[in-house]
Amino acid sequence: MSLVTRLTGPVVIDIENITKDYVMGEEVVHALRGVTLKIHRNEYIAIMGPSGSGKSTLMNMLGCLDTPTSGRYEFNSKSVAEMDDDELAAVRNREIGFVFQTFNLLPRSTSLRNVELPLIYAGIEPGRRMERATQVLTDVGLGDRIHHKPNELSGGQRQRVAIARALVNGPSIILADEPTGNLDSKTGEEIMDLLERLYERGNTIILVTHERDIAAHARRTVHLRDGLIEMDHAGFIPELDLPIAEMTST
């Protein structure tokens, strides 16, 4: 029940009626029960929902970390549902930039080496790797921290390194899973400002969160409940979203 959708560009993600079942012991869990969703280039979308709503499952699906049990999933008009592990890895490498709640940086590598990693997997030669990684790190405001290791950086700086790493291959979407979850509110705001800037520069951002303040940055909000899309509307409408957000914020 899409209310308003800001049509910004060609469709990047086209999901139709996807389901995902897990077998847990004797029981089959229906994590997604038929989700249909279209995401266009240069959208800023928040996916919200309480735990158990299928939010994480949908995120894994969108991020090509997992394939649906049934349904159609096209990423840039290419069907993802039948891809094998290596093809999925290639899509993740080139098309998707992951930003994790826990940053997931390699602890013993410098910022530069962390940001270089997706470029190595993309087969970019060392000289261009270094150049590109340095440039992206400078873009996120860490030009003077490129030789620091994660334990020499603050939480906000670590998340910036992670964002630089997500950006470095010029992906079609940035998939941020609770990007401010491990940060204090001030640093969290800084990270959200950075994402806002990236959005304004033309990036597509998918935010997975249960925090309404964070979701409020998005231009479109999708609510999930029990494996189904409950609501999908433009912007963040306090009257509409607050009660739900209230329920979901734990």
Next chain:
Amino acid sequence: MKRFLYELSESWKIAAAQMRSNLTRSTLTALGVIIGIIAVTLMGTAVNGISIGFDKSMAVLGDDVLYVTQWPWKPVDDWWNYRDRKKIKTEYAETLNRMIAATPNSNLVIAVPTSNFMRSIKYGGNQVNNVFVLGTTSDFIVTSTIDCTSGRFFNELESRGGANVVVIGYDVADALFPSENPIDKSVLINGQLFKVVGVNTRQGTFLGLFSWDSMAAMPLAAFNKYFSAKSDSDVRVKVKDKTRLADAKDELTGLMRRVRGLPPEKKEDFSINEQQAFKSTLDPVKNSIAIAGLFITGLSLFVGAIGIMNITFVSVKERTKEIGTRKALGARRRTILLQFLIESTALCLLGGFIGLVFAYLMCFGIGKAFPSFPIHFSVGLVLLSMIVSIFTGLFSGFAPAWTASRLDPVAALRYE
């Protein structure tokens, strides 16, 4: 391809960083491989040394000499067929030499008779027991590797006249004349005085196989005069072209049949042997020593490999989240597989290298302490142990690396 190379170099860097950051663990794990490689390398060295020792001992026989004997140089089941053969007589040598001279284009050069007996030799208060006393002619020098350090071999005149002269081996000389020059001294053999005219060069002995170090050679005529009774005799024949040893053997067989006067239908009642025959008897022994030794020491390397496998499994477990992250960033299964294979291989190579250094030092030490033990450290062995290290690494890393590459990215990312 380029991508593969980048991933490869990345994997080496990760492996190096991993070893540095887990120094104690890496060292302890590598210790298993170090010990394994030391064991295997030392055993390889010993086997190599034994082999060289055998060959050296064998070289005393000469590879261009045929031996006419009563018994063949190989184990026989039907010993009764050989026991009643006529003895080989020293006079055959002369007959054979006449025949060789009469044969145009003969592949045989000369036949030399030898008789031997175990005797003790005395000089002053010193005595050496069980000396291999050999009676032969001055031509003997042509068929053997004998080489006098001091003095000379007895000459033709002494040979024909049966003079009481003797050439002694290095060890005999050493025992009888600890502080004197043996030349022209008279030693006592079986109650007879013999003048020492030469001392043979030291040849070294191995496993008590043939060595001229504990022998004494005298003219056959003199030998027959004093010890004729029950000595063993044989005839050795020098071959002209050792690449045609089989032809020479056939020729010699023909000549010996004539000497013995055998009609065509009768089987030979003598044996003709060469170094090769002896070798083929000894080779299985040598090989079983090698196989058993390398198998046992290989087990210690195997234990080391299991240690590496174990630690790689631990490493995979510990870094599950990192593997998940790498997969999210686009690492393929192959990339992850390669990364952990290289980690285990790097560990094994390091262990192998350290082990090799230790093994080399040990060989050097053993070589200094026991010069008689033939130890041989070769480039081939170095290469082999490095290759073995690499294979150990690949072998022990494969199972954990495979597990890592198969991890589900979603589960791996969620792993705490």
